[in-house]
Amino acid sequence: MSNEQLRLGFEGFELKAEANVPDGAPRPWDLDSKLRVVGTDVPRLDGEDKVTGRARYSYDQRFPGMVYAGILGSPHARARVKALDTKAAEQLAGVLHLEPLGDELYYAGQPVVGVAAVSEEVLDDALAAIRVDYEVLPHVVDTDAAMAPNAPQAVPRRGGDGNVVQGRRDTSGDGDAKVAAAHAAADVIVEREYRTQVQTHSCLETHGTVCRWEGDQLTCYASTQATFAFQNTLAQALKLRPQNVTVITEHMGGGFGSKFGADAWDVFCARAAKATGRPCRLMLTRKAEHLIAGNRPDSIQRCTFSASKDGKLLGAEVHSWGTGGVAPSASIANPAVYAFEAQLSDQHHVLTNAGAARAFRAPAHPQGFFALEGMIDEVAKELGMDPLELRRKNDPHPVRQRQYEIGAEAIGWGRRKADGAGEGPLKRGLGVAAARWKHNGRPGCSVRCRIGKDGSVFVASGAQDIGTGTRTLLALMVAEELGLEPSAVEVRIGHTTDPYGHGSGGSVTAPSIGPVARQAAYEVKGQLLRAVAERLGVEAGALALEGGQLTGTDTPLPFAKACALLPVDAIEATGVGTRELFSMPRFAPEVAGVQFAEVEVDVETGLVRVVKVVAVQDCGLVADPLLARSQINGAVIQGVSYALFEQRHLDPKTGAMLNPNLLDYKIVGALDVPEIVAIPFSVANGISTTGMSSLGEPPAVPTAGAIGNAVANAIGARVRSLPITPDKVLAALGEV
Amino acid sequence: MSTPEPGGVSRRAMLKGAGAAAFASVLGRGVQAQDGEEAPAQPKEEGLQSRGPEAVEVVFTLNGEETKLVVEPRVTLLDALRDRVGVTGTKRVCDRGACGACTVWLDGATVNACLLLAVDVAGAEVTTIEGLAGEAKLAPIQRAFVQCDAMQCGFCTSGMLMSCAALLRDVPRPTLEQTKHAVVGNLCRCGTYPHVFHAVQEAAQ
Ligand code: FES
Ligand code: FES
Numbered sequence: 001m002s003n004e005q006l007r008l009g010f011e012g013f014e015l016k017a018e019a020n021v022p023d024g025a026p027r028p029w030d031l032d033s034k035l036r037v038v039g040t041d042v043p044r045l046d047g048e049d050k051v052t053g054r055a056r057y058s059y060d061q062r063f064p065g066m067v068y069a070g071i072l073g074s075p076h077a078r079a080r081v082k083a084l085d086t087k088a089a090e091q092l093a094g095v096l097h098l099e100p101l102g103d104e105l106y107y108a109g110q111p112v113v114g115v116a117a118v119s120e121e122v123l124d125d126a127l128a129a130i131r132v133d134y135e136v137l138p139h140v141v142d143t144d145a146a147m148a149p150n151a152p153q154a155v156p157r158r159g160g161d162g163n164v165v166q167g168r169r170d171t172s173g174d175g176d177a178k179v180a181a182a183h184a185a186a187d188v189i190v191e192r193e194y195r196t197q198v199q200t201h202s203c204l205e206t207h208g209t210v211c212r213w214e215g216d217q218l219t220c221y222a223s224t225q226a227t228f229a230f231q232n233t234l235a236q237a238l239k240l241r242p243q244n245v246t247v248i249t250e251h252m253g254g255g256f257g258s259k260f261g262a263d264a265w266d267v268f269c270a271r272a273a274k275a276t277g278r279p280c281r282l283m284l285t286r287k288a289e290h291l292i293a294g295n296r297p298d299s300i301q302r303c304t305f306s307a308s309k310d311g312k313l314l315g316a317e318v319h320s321w322g323t324g325g326v327a328p329s330a331s332i333a334n335p336a337v338y339a340f341e342a343q344l345s346d347q348h349h350v351l352t353n354a355g356a357a358r359a360f361r362a363p364a365h366p367q368g369f370f371a372l373e374g375m376i377d378e379v380a381k382e383l384g385m386d387p388l389e390l391r392r393k394n395d396p397h398p399v400r401q402r403q404y405e406i407g408a409e410a411i412g413w414g415r416r417k418a419d420g421a422g423e424g425p426l427k428r429g430l431g432v433a434a435a436r437w438k439h440n441g442r443p444g445c446s447v448r449c450r451i452g453k454d455g456s457v458f459v460a461s462g463a464q465d466i467g468t469g470t471r472t473l474l475a476l477m478v479a480e481e482l483g484l485e486p487s488a489v490e491v492r493i494g495h496t497t498d499p500y501g502h503g504s505g506g507s508v509t510a511p512s513i514g515p516v517a518r519q520a521a522y523e524v525k526g527q528l529l530r531a532v533a534e535r536l537g538v539e540a541g542a543l544a545l546e547g548g549q550l551t552g553t554d555t556p557l558p559f560a561k562a563c564a565l566l567p568v569d570a571i572e573a574t575g576v577g578t579r580e581l582f583s584m585p586r587f588a589p590e591v592a593g594v595q596f597a598e599v600e601v602d603v604e605t606g607l608v609r610v611v612k613v614v615a616v617q618d619c620g621l622v623a624d625p626l627l628a629r630s631q632i633n634g635a636v637i638q639g640v641s642y643a644l645f646e647q648r649h650l651d652p653k654t655g656a657m658l659n660p661n662l663l664d665y666k667i668v669g670a671l672d673v674p675e676i677v678a679i680p681f682s683v684a685n686g687i688s689t690t691g692m693s694s695l696g697e698p699p700a701v702p703t704a705g706a707i708g709n710a711v712a713n714a715i716g717a718r719v720r721s722l723p724i725t726p727d728k729v730l731a732a733l734g735e736v
Numbered sequence: 737m738s739t740p741e742p743g744g745v746s747r748r749a750m751l752k753g754a755g756a757a758a759f760a761s762v763l764g765r766g767v768q769a770q771d772g773e774e775a776p777a778q779p780k781e782e783g784l785q786s787r788g789p790e791a792v793e794v795v796f797t798l799n800g801e802e803t804k805l806v807v808e809p810r811v812t813l814l815d816a817l818r819d820r821v822g823v824t825g826t827k828r829v830c831d832r833g834a835c836g837a838c839t840v841w842l843d844g845a846t847v848n849a850c851l852l853l854a855v856d857v858a859g860a861e862v863t864t865i866e867g868l869a870g871e872a873k874l875a876p877i878q879r880a881f882v883q884c885d886a887m888q889c890g891f892c893t894s895g896m897l898m899s900c901a902a903l904l905r906d907v908p909r910p911t912l913e914q915t916k917h918a919v920v921g922n923l924c925r926c927g928t929y930p931h932v933f934h935a936v937q938e939a940a941q
Contacts, residue, residue, distance in 0.1 A: 047882035050890035051874065051897060053825015053865035060824035120815060121808055204829045204837060204891040204925050253827070253891030254925050286830050467889030467926050626885045630931060634888055637927030662834040662923060670916040673929045 007031040008587040008684045013398050017585035017686060026481070026522045028584050028689040029621060036546075038480045038690075039682070041626035044472045045491060046251070046465075055251045058223040061210040063279035067096055069116040069272045070123050071265055072130055073109035073288055077353035077655025078139035078152070080104055081112060085131040089115065092129060094122035096276045101268060105134075106155045106326050107353050108655055109291030111264055116272035116280055139353040141650040143298055143323045146352045154351040155326045164321070165328040167347035178342040182315030186306030188382045194303065194371035195721040196704075198323070198648040199296040200289075201360055202667060205253020207293045208283030209266045211273040218270060219246045222262070223283075225255035225466045226503025231496045233261035238270055242496075249464045249494040256466075256638075257359030258294035260503055290660040294358030295648060297322040297330035297349075301371040305335075307379050313394045316343040316375075322367070323350040324357030333701075334368035337434045338376065338394040353655055359505055361635070362437070362697040366642055366704050370722055373433035373705030377712060381419070387709065388413060388432055399592035399683055400434055403616040407432070410614040410677050411596035420716015425604045428611070429714025433705035435593030435617070437698035439586065441511025441688050443577045446499035449478055449520035450572040451528055455560025457482060457489045459520065461513055463501025464494045467634075468696055469627040473510050474517045476623055477690065481521035483545035484559060499574060507694030510623065512577065515688040520575030527571045528563065535565045584686040591698050593617040593681075595636070597674075597706040601714040603733060606726030608711055610640050610674040613703065617678070620685035620693030632678035632699045639703020641668035644723050787855065796857045798823070799867025807854045814838045816854035817864060825865035825894045829923070836922035839895035840864045846902045848921075865894035868901055877901045880939035881932075888926035896922045900936050909940050 004019045007030050019028055029035065049055040081103035090098055097116040105112065113130055117123040138152035145151055146163040154163050183189055203223075210221040218240065224230040224247065231247045238245070252259070265282055273280035284293060299322035306315040316338075322330030328349035335343045380387040392404055408414075416430040450458045459478050463470060475489040482489075492498060502508050525545060533540035536553060543552040550562035598612040613636050622628050645666040649658040659665045685691045704722060712718040717732040788809035795804045798821065807816050814831070817823045817840070829837035831850045838849040841863035869875040877900050880886070887893045896919055903910055903918035910918065915936045924932070 043882050043885060044887070046890075047885070047887065048874065048878075050887050050893050051865075051878040051881045052869070053823075053894050055890055056824065057827075057891065059828065060818070062819070062822055062824070120819065121810060202925055204827070204835070204889070204923070206829075251890060254889045256925075286832075469888075630885050630888055630926075630928060633930045634927035637929065638925075641927075661832065662830040663832070667923060667925065668927075669923060670919045670929050670932075673916075673927075676930050678930075 004028065006585065006686060008585070008686050010399065010402065010683050012402065015587065019584045019686065022578065022580040024523065025519060025581060025689055028686065029691050030686070031684045035480060037486055038476050038623050039621070039625070042472060042476060042486050042624050044469045044627060045475055045486065046471050057205055057251045057253050058208060058210055058221045058249070059205055059253070059283050061221045061281065063212060066279040066281055067116045067118055067272070067276050068120045068123050069114060069269050069280050069282035070127060070285070071101065071111040071268070071288065072113040072115070072127050073291065074105040074112050075108065075656070076105060076134055076136050077108050077141055078106060078137040079134040080137060081132055082135050083133040084113070086113065088131070089126040089129040092122060092126050094118040095126045097272045098126070099268070101264065107292070107355050108657065109288055109355055114265070114268040114272065116276055139655045141352050141354050141655045142652045143300065143321065143350050143352060145652065146323065146350050147321060154353045157351065163351040165349040165351065167328070167331055167349050169346045176344055179315045179317045179344045182342040183304065183306045186314045187309035188379060189304065189306045190375065190378045190382055191304045192375060192378060192720060194301045194374055196299045196367040196370055197646070197722050198298045199360065199642055199646045200648055200665065201256045201258040201294050202289065202662065202665065203254035203256060203258060206284040206286065206289045207259060207263060207265070209269050210279060210281045211270045212279040213273055217244055217246070219248065220270065221248050222266065223252045224249050224259045225252065225464060226260040226505065227462055227464050227494055227496050228500055229261045229503045234266060234270060237262060237267040247496045252464060252466065254467060255504070256361045257363065257505060260505065286662065287660040290648070290665060291657055292355040294360065295325070295355065296360035296367070297324040297357045299330065299332050299367045301332060301334060303334070303371055303375050305375045305379050307383060309383060311383055311385050311390050311393045313338050313379070314341045316340040318344065319346045321348045321350050323352045323354070325352055325354035327356035329357045331364040332368035333364040334372040336368065336372060337436050339396050354650060361638065362700040365701040366639065369433060369701050369705040370708055373702065374708050374718065374720060377709045378718070391432065391434065395434065397588060397590065397592045399588055399618050399681070400594055403592060403594040403618070403681060406679065407594045407596045407614045407616045410679070411598060411612065413596065416713065419713050425602055427601050427603055427714040429599050429601065429710040429712070431597050431706045431709025431713055433595055433702035433709065435595065435698045435701040437507060437591040437694050437701070439511070439591060439620070439685065439687055440506045440508045440694040441515070441582060441692065442502070442508060443579045443582050445501045445513045445516050445577040446574050447474065447513055447517040447520045448499050448572060448574045449517070449524045450570050451524055451563055452570045453563055453566045453568070455563040457484065459489055459517060460492045460498040461501045461517070462494070462496050462498040463509055463513055464504060466504040468509065468631055469624065470509060472627060473514060473623055477514055477517035478521040481518055482525055484548055507696040507698070511620065511688065511692045511694055514623065514690045514692045515581050516575040516577040518575070518690055519581065520573050523573035523575065524571055527573065528566070531567060531571070532562050532565050582688045584688055586687050587683060587685045591618055591693050593698050593702065595702045595706045597703070597710040599707060599710040599714055601711055601729060603715055606729035608644055608724055608729060609672070610644070610707055612675045612677070613640070613706070614677045615679065615699050616681050617695070617699045618681045618683050619695035619698070620683055620687065621691040622680040622682040623692055625680050628680040628695060629678040631695050632680065633676050635699035636676050636678070636703050637668060637673055639700055640672070640674060640707065642722065643704035643707040644668070647723055792855060794855050794858045796859060797861040799863055805854060809853060809855045811854050812850050813852040813854050813857055813862070814849035817849060823864055823866055827891055827894055829891070836899065837892055837895040839898040839922065841898060841902065846899055865897060868897065875901060877904055877935065877939040880935040884931045884935040884938055886928055886931040886935040888928055892922060892924040896924065896932055900932065904936065904939055910936060
């Protein structure tokens with residue numbers, strides 16, 4: 001251990017902190033670090049593969065003799081298979097494998113039969129030829145209906161009856177009494193109900209895998225955001241040791257939280273490959289993707305917020321209900337961010353006959369923040385206070401305080417009019433909302449770095465790239481340490497035969513593997529410098545790698561020439577993500593962000609257009625601003641889509657999804673994308689030796705809240721339900 | 737893999753019906769048949785006639801090279817390219833004309849490959865992302881996509897590029913409005929649009 005003084009924070013708010021740096025680790029990056037490639041716009045390393053079609057996704061894997069598998073899903077929301085007749089299907093030429101997958105069915109789309117055939121067309125014929133006699137049972141797909149006292153039990157549950165499962169119930173201080181006391185002392189109390197809808201992930205590459213056996217060794221090209229979780233769960237399901245399963249995910253077409261471990265259909269694919277003795281591909285259909293591959297739960301949030309007349313937030317009480325389908329997983333992040341005197345969040349999961357919810361980019365947050373931020377504005381309105389001022393008064397985060405200023409300036413908060421003001425049918429409005437996330441970098445990953453005698457540099461991590469740019473990030477870390485350009489570093493990711501990396505959930509990937517990649521490069525650099533020093537008969541401590549050269553000798557040596565002095569063909573080090581590497585002091589306890597939205601609402605048609613969004617987002621040290629802006633843009637655009645368009649529609653009568661495609665399930669397109677000002681806000685955060693933090697999720701938190709507030713400002717009436725569709729706008733205006 | 741919708745027919749079943757009556761020009765000898773797809777003897781003369789459901793031969797130009805296929809008439813151009821020819825840059829996402837991930841050029845015009853049958857392109861020229869740069873390493877718009885980071889997961893990228901490249905070919909200096917309209921049929925779930933718009937401006941310089 002050595003002690004290092006770090007300078008943390010950002011311009012205008014700095015503090016010094018003492019770090020315990022483990023032996024053999026580099027000095028953590030802070031405000032004093034002079035970084036050369038980290039922090040500059042570096043195009044993603046696999047960009048060329050992606051723009052030429054060379055990048056091969058799971059869907060693109062092809063092997064001689066490969067067969068095509070698919071599943072027949074339940075057409076009913078709740079049913080039992082009485083009889084199954086697969087004879088006609090099995091007799092079709094080209095049908096190679098068929099197996100029943102389930103007969104007690106709790107949601108539409110649930111796998112009933114799996115089939116593998118020589119082509120997609122024969123597979124279609126086979127699925128159509130299967131006859132299933134269903135006993136259709138009572139179902140419930142609507143959240144409100146499922147909460148009614150005599151609603152059908154959607155799915156059996158342990159330890160209780162009814163569809164309502166008590167979720168998280170936490171209070172600050174000593175319970176409900178404190179919140180009641182806070183309310184009692186308040187000058188202003190606002191009580192409102194907010195609602196949000198179910199959103200499906202709609203990854204462009206559907207879930208699935210291509211499986212190939214060689215003896216008892218299975219190779220699985222999986223569309224996953226967690227290669228090792230996929231390996232583990234698949235091995236478990238097949239009763240294999242994890243070492244017998246290799247998962248490869250070099251590219252994947254979107255996950256957003258829905259693609260972790262192996263699913264039932266992946267296990268079937270592996271079995272079908274085994275049974276047919278041929279490689280097998282199973283990629284879900286678009287319809288199945290909507291039905292069974294995950295969604296963001298809906299929510300009903302009954303909120304009571306109170307404040308004193310000088311704008312101090314006092315009590316926040318939230319009772320929520322939501323459905324994650326057959327999974328009890330409808331948590332919300334409300335209240336949050338603001339320093340209430342007392343708060344209570346009492347949450348309930350409502351079981352319904354629909355596909356299970358899965359983590360979805362910032363789980364619990366966009367829905368929670370739509371209500372939270374709406375409530376803050378409603379309190380401000382009651383107080384007659386500017387909503388930005390109320391936030392600034394009650395927000396303890398130093399980074400957000402600065403971000404409010406930057407964002408307000410960029411959007412022109414000064415031109416915000418009174419609610420509903422302005423002549424003519426087109427009304428403009430401005431809104432603001434905050435973002436939070438945990439610093440989610442964590443120990444446990446390893447990264448391997450190798451330098452060849454020929455001067456080649458190779459880095460490997462078994463972690464995957466969900467689209468954020470994992471390859472580029474690894475190359476940046478190594479290039480910075482070795483004094484090279486990122487393009488000089490060859491990177492392999494997504495093979496479980498390489499060192500362990502966490503699944504990409506919780507925005508952990510960059511902050512977790514970044515410091516470890518740097519560590520690997522730092523260690524292998526040490527080996528190189530010692531070997532060269534020995535050859536040249538100089539002190540290793542005098543040598544350095546910079547600008548593609550070895551310096552500290554009489555004349556600088558090009559990097560490759562220095563490597564040529566190695567006594568062996570290659571040197572290698574594995575950086576290990578120890579707890580110590582992640583135990584640096586922290587500047588702030590959480591990731592901070594703010595967003596400002598400007599909307600235009602046509603009060604005659606009820607149509608909302610998002611004109612502009614300013615997103616100021618902290619993610620610790622910004623390793624690659626170009627790629628960071630991509631992530632911020634993407635989060636904002638998904639937020640616009642969630643706020644205005646997306647909604648899973650289930651028919652209460654039949655339980656069927658009415659829009660299980662990409663035509664009727666509306667996702668924002670090019671014409672509805674607002675102008676986005678994405679501002680990555682770099683903070684020297686400490687935490688680890690690179691100071692990077694989480695980015696993928698936090699900017700997805702506040703967008704719908706900011707838009708909801710902007711709409712209220714534009715029209716002088718509030719829509720408390722997502723998506724904000726024209727009918728709801730007109731209803732809020734009392735027009736319909 | 738589409739199963740019948742309640743009260744409707746699956747898209748592929750519909751294409752299958754259409755394919756049975758589709759016109760196919762019959763040229764050369766079959767290659768690349770998949771399992772169970774063997775071209776039966778076909779009448780030599782050309783003209784409107786019933787084809788299928790058995791596999792038939794199709795010849796077209798793919799990225800400048802003559803390509804022969806033996807496919808059932810119900811097979812889409814998209815599946816033929818991906819699963820038969822093995823050209824997988826063109827992506828399959830919605831399989832029914834809603835997302836643009838399968839955008840290719842047919843005689844220079846942008847089309848959704850999932851909405852065409854392979855037999856429909858007989859004699860025509862098909863260009864996919866693999867052929868966009870021609871002899872060059874990268875077309876200017878491809879280079880601009882990389883420079884501007886106009887991609888995240890990359891699954892929409894091929895289709896997005898085919899739309900943008902067609903725009904730039906027809907309108908060398910497009911406005912932002914024209915650019916938005918050019919990719920109005922290309923869905924990007926990762927939300928890369930701002931960088932796509934930027935890349936088109938850069939490539940137009
Ligand atoms: S796959 Fe053809 S338009 Fe979506
Ligand atoms: S980059 Fe992922 S869908 Fe466009």
